[in-house]
Amino acid sequence: xxxxxxxxxxxLFSDWVDGLTLLVPSSVFEGDSIRLTCQDExxxxxxxxxxxxxxxxxxxxxxxxxxxxQSAVLSDxxxxxCTATCKGFRQKKKSSERVNLTVQDLFPHPVLTVxxxxxxxxxxxxxxxxxxxxxxxxxxxxxxxxxRDSQSLGSSWSSSPELQMPAMWREDSxxxxxxxxTLSHRIRKQSLQSQILVQRVPVSxxxxxxxxxxxxxxxxxxxxxxxxxxxxxxxxSFSWHRESTGTSIGKKTQHSLxxxxxxxxxxxxxxxxxxxxxxxxxxxxxxxxxxxxxxLPVSHPVLIIRAPRTQAxxxxxxxxxxxxxRGSPPILYQFYHEDITLWNISAPSGGGASFNLSLTxxxxxxxxCEADNGLGVQHSETVKLSxxxxxxxxxxxxxTKVLGGLLGVLGFTGVALLxxxxxxxxxxxxxxxxxxxxxxxxxxxEFTHSNSLxxxxxLQPIYVNVIPGDMDVVYSQICSSQPPGGSANTRTSSENKDxxxxxxxxxxA
Numbered sequence: 001x002x003x004x005x006x007x008x009x010x011x012l013f014s015d016w017v018d019g020l021t022l023l024v025p026s027s028v029f030e031g032d033s034i035r036l037t038c039q040d041e042x043x044x045x046x047x048x049x050x051x052x053x054x055x056x057x058x059x060x061x062x063x064x065x066x067x068x069x070q071s072a073v074l075s076d077x078x079x080x081x082c083t084a085t086c087k088g089f090r091q092k093k094k095s096s097e098r099v100n101l102t103v104q105d106l107f108p109h110p111v112l113t114v115x116x117x118x119x120x121x122x123x124x125x126x127x128x129x130x131x132x133x134x135x136x137x138x139x140x141x142x143x144x145x146x147x148r149d150s151q152s153l154g155s156s157w158s159s160s161p162e163l164q165m166p167a168m169w170r171e172d173s174x175x176x177x178x179x180x181x182t183l184s185h186r187i188r189k190q191s192l193q194s195q196i197l198v199q200r201v202p203v204s205x206x207x208x209x210x211x212x213x214x215x216x217x218x219x220x221x222x223x224x225x226x227x228x229x230x231x232x233x234x235x236x237s238f239s240w241h242r243e244s245t246g247t248s249i250g251k252k253t254q255h256s257l258x259x260x261x262x263x264x265x266x267x268x269x270x271x272x273x274x275x276x277x278x279x280x281x282x283x284x285x286x287x288x289x290x291x292x293x294x295x296l297p298v299s300h301p302v303l304i305i306r307a308p309r310t311q312a313x314x315x316x317x318x319x320x321x322x323x324x325x326r327g328s329p330p331i332l333y334q335f336y337h338e339d340i341t342l343w344n345i346s347a348p349s350g351g352g353a354s355f356n357l358s359l360t361x362x363x364x365x366x367x368x369c370e371a372d373n374g375l376g377v378q379h380s381e382t383v384k385l386s387x388x389x390x391x392x393x394x395x396x397x398x399x400t401k402v403l404g405g406l407l408g409v410l411g412f413t414g415v416a417l418l419x420x421x422x423x424x425x426x427x428x429x430x431x432x433x434x435x436x437x438x439x440x441x442x443x444x445x446e447f448t449h450s451n452s453l454x455x456x457x458x459l460q461p462i463y464v465n466v467i468p469g470d471m472d473v474v475y476s477q478i479c480s481s482q483p484p485g486g487s488a489n490t491r492t493s494s495e496n497k498d499x500x501x502x503x504x505x506x507x508x509a
Contacts, residue, residue: 019040019041019042019044019094020038020039020040020041020044020082020083020084020094020095020096021038021039021040021041021096021097022036022037022038022039022051022080022081022082022096022097022099023036023037023038023039024036024080024099024101027104027136028072028076028101028102028103028104029072029103029104029105029106029134029136029137030071030072030073030074030103030104030105030106030186030187031071031072031106031182031184031186031187032071032072032103033068033069033070033071033072034068034069034072034076034101035066035067035068035069036051036066036067036068036069036080036082037065037066038051038065038066038082038083038084038096040084040086040094044084044086044087044092044094045086045087046065046084046085046086046087047084047085047086047087048084048085049065049082049083049084050082050083050084051067051080051081051082052080052081052082052083053078053079053080054078054079071186071187072103073103074103074105075103076101076103077101077102077103078100078101079098079099079100079101080098080099080101081095081096081097081098081099082095082096083095083096104134105134106133106134106137106140106182106187107131107132107133107134107140107142107180107187107189108131108132108189109131109189109190109191109192110129110130110131110144110161110178110179110180110189110190110191111129111130111131111191111192112127112128112129112130112146112176112177112178112191112192112193112194113127113128113130114126114127114128114176114194114196115127117194117195117196117197118196118197118198118199119168119196119198119199120198120199120200120201120233121167121168121169121170121198121199121200121201121233121234122167122168122169122201122233123167123168124164124165124166124167124168125165125168125196126162126163126164126165127146127153127162127163127165127176127178128161128162128163129144129146129161129162129178129179129180129191130161131161131180131189140182141159141182141183142159142180142181142182142183143157143158143159143180143181143182143183144157144158144159144160144161144178144179144180144181145157145158145178145179145181146163146176146177146178146179147176147177147178147179148172148174148175148176149174149175157181161180168196168198169198169233169234169235169255170198170200170233170234170235170281171234172196172198173196173197173198174195174196175193175194175195175196176193176194176195176196177190177191177192177193177194178190178191179191200233200234200280200281200282201231201232201233202231202232202280202282202283202285203229203231203232203236203278203279203280203282203284203285204229204230204231204232204285205229205230205231206227206228206229206276206277206278206285206286206287207227207228207229207230207287207288208225208226208227208228208240208274208275208276208287208288208289208290209225209226209228209290210223210224210225210226210290210292211223211224211225211226211260212224216293216295217266217292217293217294217295218266218294218295218297218375219266219267219268219294219295219296219297220265220266220267221265221266222262222263222264222265222266223262223263223266223270223292224260224261224262224263225240225260225261225262225263225274225276225290226258226259226260227240227258227259227260227261227276227278227287228257228258229257229258229278229285230257231257232257232278232280233280234255234280234281235253235254235255235280236253236254236255236256236257236259236278236279236280237251237252237253237278237279237280238251238252238253238254238258238259238261238276238277238278239251239252239276239277239279240261240274240275240276241274241275241276241277242272242273242274243272243273243274243275243289244272244273249261249274266294267294268294268296270292270294271292271293271294272291272292273289273290273291273292274289274290274292275287275288275289275290293328294328295328295373295375296326296327296328296375297327297328297373297375297376297378298324298326298327298331298371298372298373298375298376298378299324299325299326299327299378300324300378300379300380300381301322301323301324301333301369301370301371301378301379301380302322302323302324302325302380302381303320303321303322303335303367303368303369303380303381303383304320304321304322304323304383305318305319305320305321305367305383305385306318306319306321311386311388312359312385312386312387312388313359313387313388313389314359314360314361314387314388314389315358315359316358316359316387317356317357317358317359318356318357318359318385319354319355319356319357320335320342320343320354320355320356320357320367320369321352321353321354322335322352322353322354322369322371322380323351323352323353324352324371324378327350327371327373327375328350328373328375329347329348329349329350329351329373330346330347330348330349330350330373331346331347331350331351331353331371331372331373332344332345332346332347332371332372332373333345333346333347333352333353333369333370333371334369334370334372335355335367335368335369336367336368336369336370337363337365337366337367338365338366342355342357343355359387360387361387361389363385363387364385364386364387365384365385366382366383366384366385367382367383367384367385368380368381368382368383
């Protein structure tokens, strides 16, 4: 009886230990599907089965004989076994041997590498997500994604493990990390975070220049003020200011080393000195002042004629003065008499211009002037100038000089006649002289001598200006005639039978 009992006991123990096997894959990687199957090699029809990992029973839905791991992870590694009961007369429970299951890394956690962890603003940076697939699964495709803090970089997942940042700015500073993922998204791993601190370069060498067509700023035209920096990174704030008041006339903030401010229609009040400032977070830097000159076209000039008296007369000295009320220098003035150019003169510093004119009778007529500073020619209104003959003083002066000259001639002639008569009286002769009033006496040698001189025709003086219009010299002609008819008692000097002519020159005062 005891022997039979021992045989039965050892038979049961042998079945319990040797009859059940747990089937598992020989090689398992992350993401693989794992199916655990409990199998009885001795033909036992399994009635119930249980699976264990590290001595802990795994949940198994009713009616399922195998255990499935959909996507293996590293934490699925461990020691597995199964137990089962067979159908039949005797209810026997079997247990398999422990099987060690190891889930291998498909690829290690990626490492983010950065070309520069402290780049200067504006410089490029390359991010690389480094990892390596297992040689046994080199056919698996990975995709990569990059992040700054919680913000995604780039448009989507990429098959390239690199991300090019063309220019880094101060606001790009932060924590960067990357993710590597299989195409099926079963395995996703991310790197540790890396800090990137972007260094800002302060602005320096700020300059201001004006951009205008032809280098000149014309009233009503466009003026562009360009503010530039030689160095400086990040967002740079540019501002423009008037030197006289210090007030700001514009401001811009942008990622560039220069900025423009446009004044579409420049006015005269916009002339003056300007400067600009640049600031990127450090101390602001100011440029040197630039003077803006606004060139104005000349207005219509005004012509003024200044004379010494109300009614100008010949010989007066008059001043012709032309002036514009507005216009940028230099200004060229031209004076006209009846559309004929009289004079031109330049005013380098602006203002008016004038010249003096000594009047003659031909200077009567219409006068005008024009002004030109290269921005257009403007003409004045016409001014009429009327000139009368010489004034009374000038007439009296001329008459006095003429009469003085005539009296001098007559005096000389009279003295000569007296001397002639005195000489004939001494010799006992006699003569008679008849001279018209106001006429010049002829030369004594040119008169007729007779004891009984008949009545002679009265001589008429004739005054003729030989050169009319010449105000400097006046010639006077004095004529005398012979007595009419011949006489036996009349002795005529054979040396001179023609009219006697005496010229007197009177200089103009």
